[in-house]
Amino acid sequence: MCGRFTQHLSWSEIHRLAGLIGRPRNLPPRFNIAPTTSVEVIRPAAEGGAELVPMRWGLVPSWWKKPFKELPATFNARAETVAEKPMFRSAFKSRRCVIPASGFYEWTGAPGSKTPHYFTAPSGEPLAFAALWEPGTHPETGEPLVSTTIVVGPANGWMACFHDRMPVILGWRDAEAWMRGEDPSALLKPPPEDALREWVVSTRVNRAGSGDDDPDLISPAAASPAPPAEALP
Structure with a gap:
């Protein structure tokens, strides 16, 4: 699963990794991104290259007309079934994208006493999450809506x-093949064993929507060994 992640990115770095086009803009740091909020997404640009676009995290198929409260959880799509599931198969066929992430959270332990862990690249370079996107309209307001998973x-x-x-997690060299290639299924595989580093963080991160701009959320908890300096923002 991936239910919470971070984006503290610079335009210049994402431009270098993904070949962005368009005018540079400031990218506010986010340290506790939860589903249904807006995230930065890299998708192919019509004129070539790639563009960075904000999207709702939680894919809404273009044919979905019911209220949001009836929409099942669509912030993740399972690699094993993404090509067949009605929610995702159209996007998988023709609307693949990449979500650049500084890191993500996962929890261990029993319910009620779970420990949050933070995962990021050992080099500190942004991770490239394989993702899908969908254009459409808000099912309740009728306004344009672009969403992702x-x-x-x-x-x-x-x-x-x-x-x-x-x-x-894609290698950045594979991002173009994922977004535009003829065989995206070949890239749906686990990353190398050394692709990530981990440390325990504060349980403050458990409160979704609180402290989105607080870099202390990814600082090692007192009982956790400190990560290498290059892994910190």
Whole structure:
């Protein structure tokens, strides 16, 4: 699963990694992104290259007409069924994108006493989540709405001690092939064992919607070993 992640990104870095076009803009740091909020998404641009677009996290199919409260959870799409599920198959066929993430959270332990962990690249470089996007209209207001979902698959061996699922993390060199290629299914695989680092963080992150701009949320908790300096923002 991937139910919470961070984006503290610079335009210049994402431009370098993804070949963005368009005018640079400030990207406010986000340290506790929850489903249904807006996230930054990289998608193919009509004139070539890629563009960075804000989208609702939680895909809303263009044919969905019922109220949001009846929409099932669509912030993740399972890699094993994404090509067949009615919610996602059209987007998987022709609207693939990448969500740049500074890191993501996962929890371990029993209900009521879960421990939050933060995962990020050892180099500090943004992660590239395989994702899908969908154009449409808000089912209740009729206003234009663009939405997205993160593709998740089985955990690699290293991640399995924390959770049995994880986001599909692409190498940046594979981002173009994912978004425009003819065989996207070939990229739906776990990342290398050394793709991530982890440390325990404060339970403050459990409160979705609180402290979205607080970098202390990703600081190591007192009992957690400190990550290498290059992994911190």
